[in-house]
Amino acid sequence: MTGDVRIDGNISTVYFVPPPNTFVPKQQEWTFSPQSRRIIQTKNVTVKHLHNLQDVPTCTIKSNVPAMVFSLGGLVGNIWHDFSDVIIPLFLASKPLNGEVQFLIRDFFPWFVEKYTLILKDLSNYDIVNLDKDKEVRCYGHATVGLLNHRDLGIHPDRAFDRFDLFRFRIYMREIYSLPPFWVDLPYKVDPRPSKKPRLMLVLRAGIRKFLNAEEVQEMIKKNGFELMVVEPKKNVNLTEFSKLVDSCDVLMGVHGAALTNFFFLRTNAIMIQIIPYGHIDNFAFWYYGSQALEMKLRKIDYTIIPEESSLLEKYGWDHPVIKDPDSVNARGFEDRMKYYWYEQDVRLNVTRFEPVLVKALQLLKQ
Incomplete structure (x- = not known):
């Protein structure tokens, strides 16, 4: 989403108002899991696509870098799912940004952040936001909500940046x-x-x-x-x-x-x-x-x-x-x-x- 994006951690809602002169036929709202394996129950995030700024909360924190919202729920805790459901999809989505992205996490687990801290710090130069406890209204010019995986524990080079593959991920x-x-x-x-x-x-x-x-x-x-x-x-x-x-x-x-x-x-x-x-x-x-x-x-x-x-x-x-x-x-x-x-x-x-x-x-x- 590119435009005016406001993330209210208190109610796990993302408000999105597109740039001026962008055609929006009607206001829309979606509630879904920001985890890549969506068949597993996690805490949801609601995205509200609005016409104007009249119905959105006031920013308390503004950021010049994109936001990426995802979940550590589901089957995370099993290392196969850690990589297949979170690490690899997150890598594919964020690595091209060269660290200029902020992660906002639902179903936040401190142990996960500690265990994979070297990877997370390589992918983002900014503090991670625990959306489960965040009371701010954070404003961004661009945001991605949810992760997508290519396949179980894998990468399709045709869908990845620079035709990245699993061999190169092992090198990484x-x-x-x-x-x-x-x-x-x-x-x-x-x-x-x-x-x-x-x-x-x-x-x-x-x-x-x-x-x-x-x-x-x-x-x-x-x-x-x-x-x-x-x-x-x-x-x-x-x-x-x-x-x-x-x-x-x-x-x-x-x-x-x-x-x-x-x-x-x-x-x-x-x-x-x-x-x-x-x-x-x-x-x-x-x-x-x-x-x-x-x-x-x-x-x-x-x-x-x-x-x-x-x-x-x-x-x-x-x-x-x-x-x-x-x-x-x-x-x-x-x-x-x-x-x-x-x-x-x-x-x-x-x-x-x-x-x-x-x-x-x-x-x-x-x-």
Whole structure:
């Protein structure tokens, strides 16, 4: 919106009066979520498109830079959604402005601002406004209300500034967190020690889709010649420190889930090993993580578990559709698919069946 834009934080309303001589057929009003994933409930913002300034509140603060209004509600707190729903859409919308934009946030979470402060400070030179508590009427000449994403955790270069893509976004993340330039080889390749081993970061989950035999998995990894790093990242993890841990690894491994989003901090040609739960959900694993890994010039190895490796078999038995006919369960729709294959399932990895994956990863790293 370009014209006279007034944002009343007290009632989360944006008043917009277009420039003079602009044709406006009628006054209009919209109430919507300023979050990119609008199927998830968040606090709304109302935009009122008016003919003149008679019905708008008086400015208490005036700004010469554009405003950008968005929400941290919905599923934020899960790092995959942090990036897919907020960070990437916000980057695409604000980066071309070279910091000359002010962020106004609904569903404000201090932990989010602290966790991603390096990114937010790079994208905006101005203080962030907490719209949930703001009592001012802030006036701007231009404002954007709401974020748009191109796809889940992705960028379409045809729709992005300067044909920006996900590989360049990974480079951007490396710059933000002061990691080695993207052309620096894998840690294993640049390590001069004769006794060097490639380092594998194993991501453990505390809740759903966790390893039921984590110790056995760890022993198999070490047996196959890897230096093992075991992590269980928390929501409030210090990304400056954690990104350096990920960067120091040649392989990132975990069950399909949010923590694999840390592949943004891997080096070019590093490997992501994704353990895909039972349920014929390989296409979702590719859509949410696999395609992105390839776009970012990482290598990926998928391992899809069989019923004997799933806790669902013990719970439901061979004759239940969840095991016998997962396609029929998936055909029921999103809720049943998520209920069984995402929320109820844990993994007991058959380490003998899985071992060839580790052998393949080691071969790739030594090429």
